[in-house]
Amino acid sequence: MSGANPIVEALEKSSLRDDLPAFRVGDSVDVHYRIREGEKERVQVFSGVVIKRRRAGARSTFTVRKVSFNVGVERMFPLHSPRIDKIQIQSQGVVRRSRLFYLRELRGKAARIKDVKDR
Amino acid sequence: MNQNPGVIGTKLGMTQVFNEDGSVTPCTVVQSKPVVVGKRTQDKDGYDALIIGVGTKTAKHVKKPQAGFYKKQNVDPKALLREFRCPADFAAKFETGQEVKLDELFEAGQYIDVQGVSRGRGFSGVMRRHNFAGGTSSHGTHEYKRHGGSIGMNMTPGHVLKGQKMAGQCGNKRLSVLNLRIHQVIADQNLVLIRGGVPGAKNATVIVRGAVKKRNGGKVS
Numbered sequence: 001m002s003g004a005n006p007i008v009e010a011l012e013k014s015s016l017r018d019d020l021p022a023f024r025v026g027d028s029v030d031v032h033y034r035i036r037e038g039e040k041e042r043v044q045v046f047s048g049v050v051i052k053r054r055r056a057g058a059r060s061t062f063t064v065r066k067v068s069f070n071v072g073v074e075r076m077f078p079l080h081s082p083r084i085d086k087i088q089i090q091s092q093g094v095v096r097r098s099r100l101f102y103l104r105e106l107r108g109k110a111a112r113i114k115d116v117k118d119r
Numbered sequence: 120m121n122q123n124p125g126v127i128g129t130k131l132g133m134t135q136v137f138n139e140d141g142s143v144t145p146c147t148v149v150q151s152k153p154v155v156v157g158k159r160t161q162d163k164d165g166y167d168a169l170i171i172g173v174g175t176k177t178a179k180h181v182k183k184p185q186a187g188f189y190k191k192q193n194v195d196p197k198a199l200l201r202e203f204r205c206p207a208d209f210a211a212k213f214e215t216g217q218e219v220k221l222d223e224l225f226e227a228g229q230y231i232d233v234q235g236v237s238r239g240r241g242f243s244g245v246m247r248r249h250n251f252a253g254g255t256s257s258h259g260t261h262e263y264k265r266h267g268g269s270i271g272m273n274m275t276p277g278h279v280l281k282g283q284k285m286a287g288q289c290g291n292k293r294l295s296v297l298n299l300r301i302h303q304v305i306a307d308q309n310l311v312l313i314r315g316g317v318p319g320a321k322n323a324t325v326i327v328r329g330a331v332k333k334r335n336g337g338k339v340s
Contacts (some may be wrong), residue, residue, distance in 0.1 A: 003319065007310070009150050015137055015328050034141070082140035116156040 004057060007113050017050055017080045023062075023098060025050050026093030031055035031064060031077060038043035042094060049093070050111060051100035053079075067111070072104060074093050092116040122230070123336035124224050125328020126151045126171045128311070130235065132321045136302060136312065146312040147303050153219040158210055158240060159202060163294050167207040171219070173196030192216070199324065222306035227302045230330035230337030235319035239291030248289040249317045294318040296331050298337075 004012070013030030023029055031046045051074070060079040065072060077084060093113035103111050128151030135143050135310040136148030157170040176196040181189065189196045194216050213219065225231065245267040253262045266287075271279045302312040317325055 004134070006147070007150065009134045011148065011181070011305075011310070012134055026269060045305050057134070058137075064152055078137075080137065081143075082137055082139075102170075 009057060010063075015058050015080055017082075017084075019080070020084070020087050023050060023089050024092070025053055025089065025098055026095035028090040028093065028113075029064060030088040031075075032087070033077065034083045034085050047090070048073075049100065049103065052076075053098070065100075067107075069074060084094055094119060099102060120190055121205060121328060121331040122204050122206060123329025123331065124152045124169070124170075124226060125211060125231075125236065125326060126202050126219065127171060127199050127201050127223070128325050128327055130317060130321060130323050130325050131310075131318050140163065144302055145162040145316075146314060147317045149313060149317070149327060150309055151221060151311070151327070152309045154194065155213045155215055155217050155219060156189070156197060156200060157192050157215055158213075159212075161268065163209060165334040166204060168202045168204045169210050169211050169213060170200060172197030172200045172204050191322050201326070203291045205211075221311050222304050225301050225304050225327075225329075226330060226338060226340060227301055227303055228339045230298050230333045230339075231293055231301055231313065231327055232330050233299055233313065233317040233325055233327050234293065234295045235317055235323055237290045237292055237294050237318040238320050240289040242287060243289035244286045245284060248286060251284075267334055297332060298325050 027050050028048065029050055032043050033042055033046060034119055035044050038096040046064055046066070052063040054061045058080055061076050063074055063076045065074045065099045067073070074086055092115065094116055096115060100113075122314055128149040131148040131150050133145065133147050136144050151173060153171045155169055156172040159168040159170070160168055161167055172194070174197055176198050178186070178196065179198045179225050180184055182279050186196065192215050193287055212223075241248060244265050246253045249267075251267050253265045254268070256264050267284070270283050270285065296315075296317060300314045301318070302314045304311050311327065313327070329338070
């Protein structure tokens with residue numbers, strides 16, 4: 001893929017966030033996301049496993065998957081969105097691929113990811 | 120005719136911009152550093168226009184008649200020239216040789232029209248060129264998967280109707296997109312961010328001017 005124009009890249013740079021922790025695919029994270037309900041604003045926490053990261057400058061996104069009431073829920077966040085309050089890394093996982101879509105077919109014990117600490 | 124002032128620019132590519140509320144706007148980045156090379160006036164030419172030039176051209180690439188024109192105007196040779204029709208009072212604000220700042224022409228939220236040459240796809244079939252559905256790929260189909268089907272009737276009218284969509288050159292055609300909006304003008308970097316896409320490849324030449332189908336040249340303020 002051809003990279004973006006240097007001027008466009010410089011333009012994007014100003015909107016990049018450098019205050020977020022470095023996390024990787026396979027990590028379990030809590031994403032604190034500001035949502036607006038009418039007039040009020042509150043922070044919602046979405047906890048799960050990062051199954052995908054897209055690295056594309058200001059357009060970077062990541063996808064978090066969790067299983068809630070036996071239903072798999074995946075949510076994609078723009079990495080540099082000002083609505084992300086903070087990201088907390090709960091555990092670092094050991095995985096061998098960059099996209100963990102195989103987790104969608106697995107349930108319960110089979111869907112676990114090895115922790116870095118247990119290695 | 121579009122009397123709204125405009126510029127020749129270069130499409131640099133696309134990006135996205137976060138707004139204050141966290142929503143995202145897809146934007147095309149267009150760069151332009153226009154210079155007024157000359158003027159057309161009602162008295163002399165029968166209409167008012169600014170001749171806008173962008174880029175640079177080395178002296179050896181300038182043909183002699185053009186070189187004479189640039190010399191007369193006392194402006195360095197430009198890579199591209201174009202006339203933009205505009206009201207006389209607007210043209211009076213600029214002098215020959217003067218650089219035009221983008222924030223003098225455009226403002227955030229303004230409606231604009233963009234012209235460019237779309238990316239060429241060569242001689243293409245009807246599925247790519249006209250979004251035909253094509254044929255079914257199973258049920259005994261043989262060599263008829265990407266065809267357009269029937270192109271007309273029988274004895275009446277006895278010929279194919281004019282304008283029938285068929286295969287042919289796709290793209291590489293001048294297109295205008297109307298009523299796009301300016302997201303942001305960054306005058307000190309000669310950039311303008313346009314909401315949405317514009318025709319053409321990266322580094323292609325585009326023409327940006329105030330919207331012809333809006334009042335006041337698309338300006339909102």
